[in-house]
Amino acid sequence: MLEINAVSAHYGKVQVLYDLSLTAQAGEITCILGRNGAGKTTLMRAIMGIVPATGGEISLNGENVSERPPHDTPRQGIALVPQGRRLFPELSVSENIEVGLMARSFKGTKRREMREKVLELFPRLRERLKQQAGTLSGGEQQMLATARALAIDPQVLLLDEPGEGLQPSVVAQIQEVIVNMRDQGLAVVLVEQRVDAILTLADKAVFVENGRNLETLSRADLQTDPEVIRRNLGV
Amino acid sequence: MEFGPHLMLAALEGAITAAILALTAVGLSLTFGVMRVVNVAHGEFFMLGAVAAWFISTTIGGHPAWGFIAAVVLAPLIIGLLAASADWLVLKRLDYDPERTIVATIGLLYIIQQGALIGFGPNAQPVEPPFSHRIALPWFEWTEAGFEMYYPWGLSTNSYKLFIIFAAAMLLLGLWLIMTRTKVGLVMRATQQDRDMATAFGIPVERIYALTFGLGAALAALGAVLIVPVQQAYYLMGHDPLLLSFIVVIIGGLGSLRGTVLAALLIGMSDGIISVFFSPTLAKIIATLLVAMVLVFRPQGLFGKGVH
Numbered sequence: 001m002l003e004i005n006a007v008s009a010h011y012g013k014v015q016v017l018y019d020l021s022l023t024a025q026a027g028e029i030t031c032i033l034g035r036n037g038a039g040k041t042t043l044m045r046a047i048m049g050i051v052p053a054t055g056g057e058i059s060l061n062g063e064n065v066s067e068r069p070p071h072d073t074p075r076q077g078i079a080l081v082p083q084g085r086r087l088f089p090e091l092s093v094s095e096n097i098e099v100g101l102m103a104r105s106f107k108g109t110k111r112r113e114m115r116e117k118v119l120e121l122f123p124r125l126r127e128r129l130k131q132q133a134g135t136l137s138g139g140e141q142q143m144l145a146t147a148r149a150l151a152i153d154p155q156v157l158l159l160d161e162p163g164e165g166l167q168p169s170v171v172a173q174i175q176e177v178i179v180n181m182r183d184q185g186l187a188v189v190l191v192e193q194r195v196d197a198i199l200t201l202a203d204k205a206v207f208v209e210n211g212r213n214l215e216t217l218s219r220a221d222l223q224t225d226p227e228v229i230r231r232n233l234g235v
Numbered sequence: 236m237e238f239g240p241h242l243m244l245a246a247l248e249g250a251i252t253a254a255i256l257a258l259t260a261v262g263l264s265l266t267f268g269v270m271r272v273v274n275v276a277h278g279e280f281f282m283l284g285a286v287a288a289w290f291i292s293t294t295i296g297g298h299p300a301w302g303f304i305a306a307v308v309l310a311p312l313i314i315g316l317l318a319a320s321a322d323w324l325v326l327k328r329l330d331y332d333p334e335r336t337i338v339a340t341i342g343l344l345y346i347i348q349q350g351a352l353i354g355f356g357p358n359a360q361p362v363e364p365p366f367s368h369r370i371a372l373p374w375f376e377w378t379e380a381g382f383e384m385y386y387p388w389g390l391s392t393n394s395y396k397l398f399i400i401f402a403a404a405m406l407l408l409g410l411w412l413i414m415t416r417t418k419v420g421l422v423m424r425a426t427q428q429d430r431d432m433a434t435a436f437g438i439p440v441e442r443i444y445a446l447t448f449g450l451g452a453a454l455a456a457l458g459a460v461l462i463v464p465v466q467q468a469y470y471l472m473g474h475d476p477l478l479l480s481f482i483v484v485i486i487g488g489l490g491s492l493r494g495t496v497l498a499a500l501l502i503g504m505s506d507g508i509i510s511v512f513f514s515p516t517l518a519k520i521i522a523t524l525l526v527a528m529v530l531v532f533r534p535q536g537l538f539g540k541g542v543h
Contacts, residue, residue, distance in 0.1 A: 048435045074437040082435070088428045091421070099425050102418065103437035148436070 001025050001061060002047070002078070002156045002187050008055035009039075009046045009211075016042045017211040019056065024156060024187040029178065029201050032191045034208035035234055040191045041083055043208070044160050047189075048080050049073045060156065074103040079154035083161050083191070085145040089134030093125055096133050096144055100151030118147040121177055139170035146177060157181055160191045175201060195229050198222070207232045240374045240390040242508070247372075247392055249507020251465075254403030255458045256506075257499035259476045260483040261410065261492055262454030268490030269427040269447040271333055272326060275340040277455055278477025279347035280318055282470060284310050284456025286351055289360045289468040303365035303464070310460045311453035318452030319445040326448065327441055344473075351470040364395040364464035399461050406457060407496060414492065423447060427490065455480075478519075479506070482526050488539020497538060 002024040009017040017039050024030040032040050045051040047058055049070030058066040065076050074080075079100075088096055097118060101111050119126045122143040128136065133144055142162060149157060159178065163171040178201060182188050192198050198205065205222055207214035214232065222229065263277045287310035292302025321343055329335045370393060371386045414420035426433040426443045434440050455476065466472070483502050487494030502522050509518035529536060 045431075050431045050434055069439070070434045071437050071439045074435065080435050082432065086429055086432045088425045088432065090428055091424060095421055095425075098421060099433075099436050099438075102422070152436075 002189065003059045004047065004056070005059070006056035007046060007053045007058060009042055009051050010054050011051070015211070017046060020208065020211065020213055022206045022213070022216070024189045026155070026187045027182060027185050028203040029182050029188040029190055031198050031202035031205045032189065032208060033198065033205055033229065033233060038208045039211035040208055041160055044080060044082070044158050044191060047078065047158060074152050077152070077155035079149035079152040079157050081145045081149045081157070081159045081162055083164065085141045087133040087141055087144055087148070089132065091133055092130050093133055093136070093144055094129040096148050097151050100148040103152050114151050114153055118150050121150065122147050139166050142166055142170065142174060146174060150181070154186065156187045156189065158189045161193060163194060163197060193233065195226065198229055199226055205229070237387070240387045243372065243374070244390060245508040245511035246504065247396070248511055249504035250400050251396055252507045253500045253503020254400045255462045256476070256479055256483060256503045257407060257496050258403050258458035259455045260480040260495050260499050261407065262451035263480045264484045264487065264490060264492055264495040265454070266448055266451035267484065268492070269423050270331055270444050272331060272336045272448070273333070273340070274451065275337060275477070276343035276347060277451070277480060278473030279344050280314050280452035281455040281459045281476040282351060282473035283314050283317070283347060284459030285463040285468040285472060286355050286470070287313055287456065288460040288463045289362050292362050299363035300365035306460050307457070311456045314456035315449035315453035319449035322445045322448040327444070331444065348470060348473065355470055357470065359467040359469040361467050362463045366395055368394040370394055370397070395464060402461055403458070410454070411492070479522070482522050485526050486529050486537055488536025491536065491539045494536055494538025
């Protein structure tokens with residue numbers, strides 16, 4: 001279980017997150033919702049340690065991960081699919097996956113198993129292993145960003161707007177993978193803006209505004225009153 | 236000597252300049268490419284390599300080959316460690332800020348240079364080559380009697396100069412293999428492309444930066460160890476390699492290793508040939524003019540893809 005307890009974060013002198021809290025349970029999709037600039041991406045970056053948490057605590061299964069050096073976060077089993085994919089554009093598809101596999105120093109059989117597992121999830125990547133990541137289509141890039149994160153064999157998967165700018169068929173494929181991962185027991189934290197995706201995927205929704213918690217709703221609450229999403233997102 | 240053999244001799248001198256320049260400039264390019272740090276002290280690591288080679292070879296004594304072998308192994312290692320310490324002590328504390336690190340490396344340049352003056356002294360010191368045999372070079376001509384090979388008077392080189400070209404080529408090939416075929420190379424390339432994502436995938440970026448800064452300096456030191464037997468070790472010898480490395484890196488494209496090697500060949504060969512036929516000053520003027528043209532018409536360099 002990922003626990004975020006009263007976390008604050010700053011960009012220089014500007015505070016972006018104010019005592020933000022949430023929990024992400026294994027086998028559950030926790031959606032983070034909020035308007036543009038609410039601090040959703042900063043929260044993802046703070047969980048990964050890329051933006052240091054200046055207050056509060058981030059813990060995984062009771063162990064504080066925010067006190068460790070940032071490059072240790074993936075080794076704890078937390079993986080990020082960032083907004084805008086952020087692949088290593090001049091590395092090949094195979095090398096991008098390799099970076100994911102190296103994050104937890106997988107070797108031998110485990111390494112081969114993980115590599116096969118992610119390539120089975122996205123067979124299209126297998127056809128393009130030697131192609132430079134920057135030359136892939138948007139959908140393929142999103143598949144690779146997801147595959148790279150899953151190569152870590154994470155306990156917690158953070159996804160920052162994975163469907164942004166993609167055609168519906170690719171979005172559906174990515175959503176299917178997310179649901180599969182949830183069903184396999186991963187804790188999924190999903191930043192999402194599209195109402196239909198939220199209603200399909202969210203087991204829990206955490207609304208964020210100006211870097212603060214607004215409200216937290218269960219799947220049942222969302223299904224009963226879907227308009228709450230539109231009201232909070234201002235769409 | 237006729238023009239043809241004379242040109243061949245000039246090209247050979249150019250190839251030696253190009254070989255050493257390629258090694259030195261690749262070090263600078265690597266540092267900029269991965270860390271986005273413009274290392275103004277790079278020439279001083281070259282100078283330290285030469286001074287270390289002189290120190291090691293005079294300390295060991297005996298046959299010059301023993302001193303040379305020890306210098307090839309130890310000098311890059313010591314200079315690399317020194318550079319990695321400088322990274323940890325100075326650059327890391329500036330959070331690798333592109334502007335502040337320029338000023339910091341200027342400071343480093345003077346500290347190293349004046350430190351060498353105090354420790355090594357103001358005089359140039361020769362280092363004996365490990366081997367040196369005169370090799371007469373043949374020339375071919377089509378005469379009335381058919382195709383003829385002969386050895387023109389004065390057309391010769393020595394075995395050590397040919398070794399420099401061979402050794403530099405092998406070292407560059409080794410570096411290319413490290414960068415493209417090993418995990419360390421993959422990690423360095425990933426860090427170069429996206430520092431934050433490298434961190435998010437478990438790469439200890441600061442350690443990679445220290446390694447890169449050390450490797451860049453070690454390459455400059457290796458270049459110096461190779462060339463010092465045909466030049467001399469001198470505490471101000473870092474200026475020219477720094478200027479030429481910047482010229483090469485800008486023409487080749489910042490951060491592009493392939494471009495850097497190709498530009499080093501271009502600048503090194505032209506420097507050698509123009510220096511022999513005209514003057515070394517004219518060679519530098521033309522190289523600097525070429526940089527100006529590249530900066531105006533193709534700021535990303537001839538082979539660069541632009542800065543991400």
